Amino acid sequence: MTQRPQPNFDRVARIYRWAEYLALGPMLLHTREHFLPLLNASHRALVLGDGDGRFLAKLLRQNPTIEALAVDTSARMLQLLRRRCSFAGDRLQTEQANALTTPTPPQTDLIVTHFFLDCLSEAEVITLAHRLAHEVEPGALWLVSDFGLPHSPLLRPIAAAYIRSLYFAFRVLTGLRITHLPNPQSALASAGFSRLARHQHWFGLLYTELWRLKPIAPRE
Numbered sequence: 001m002t003q004r005p006q007p008n009f010d011r012v013a014r015i016y017r018w019a020e021y022l023a024l025g026p027m028l029l030h031t032r033e034h035f036l037p038l039l040n041a042s043h044r045a046l047v048l049g050d051g052d053g054r055f056l057a058k059l060l061r062q063n064p065t066i067e068a069l070a071v072d073t074s075a076r077m078l079q080l081l082r083r084r085c086s087f088a089g090d091r092l093q094t095e096q097a098n099a100l101t102t103p104t105p106p107q108t109d110l111i112v113t114h115f116f117l118d119c120l121s122e123a124e125v126i127t128l129a130h131r132l133a134h135e136v137e138p139g140a141l142w143l144v145s146d147f148g149l150p151h152s153p154l155l156r157p158i159a160a161a162y163i164r165s166l167y168f169a170f171r172v173l174t175g176l177r178i179t180h181l182p183n184p185q186s187a188l189a190s191a192g193f194s195r196l197a198r199h200q201h202w203f204g205l206l207y208t209e210l211w212r213l214k215p216i217a218p219r220e
Helices: 016-024 025-035 054-062 075-084 087-089 122-135 156-174 184-191
Strands: 044-046 067-072 092-096 112-116 141-147 193-201 204-211
Touching: 016 025, 025 054, 025 141, 025 193, 025 204, 044 054, 044 193, 054 075, 054 087, 054 112, 067 075, 075 112, 075 184, 087 092, 122 156, 141 184, 184 193
Parallel strands: 044 067, 044 112, 067 092, 112 141
Antiparallel strands: 141 204, 193 204
């Protein structure tokens, strides 16, 4: 796979939270946290591109036994994340690396990708999903939140124009080269995950889904 230049999210780390609120108010936060109560049984999380760590901090507070590895290409984002999650420093590891090549810790039973897969190409999401399916525990959960296109023929072009404007802004600010949304549902399903639940805001412009890796059937 040809390597693309990596976007530089250091440039937006300090303003990320406020830019998010300016654009969509608290809706992104509500989307990330919708299925948070269903994660209490998880023991080891792989959190990819959580930004400044607002979701991870809540996960670590809610589940006092979970351990997490947070992976991000941005040193400044990870610095903000570690500061926000400092109360659980003994349960948190961080790594500044490319999520596509970072090894998954043993016994990982939860993957979290909030508004991260939209920074990858379709081929990259497929590659990531299939690799993680072979590295995580059977029955592992995958919590994914992202932007989507509503089914309504009236709202779909408006949402598409809005998403194009977001991609343009991130291209200018970070150098992100991706220009359209991938299809994580197809990628996860092809890798052996099944969707357990879905919740959406604004007619599908924002959504969050919980998936589970299908256990390997015992041989006869």
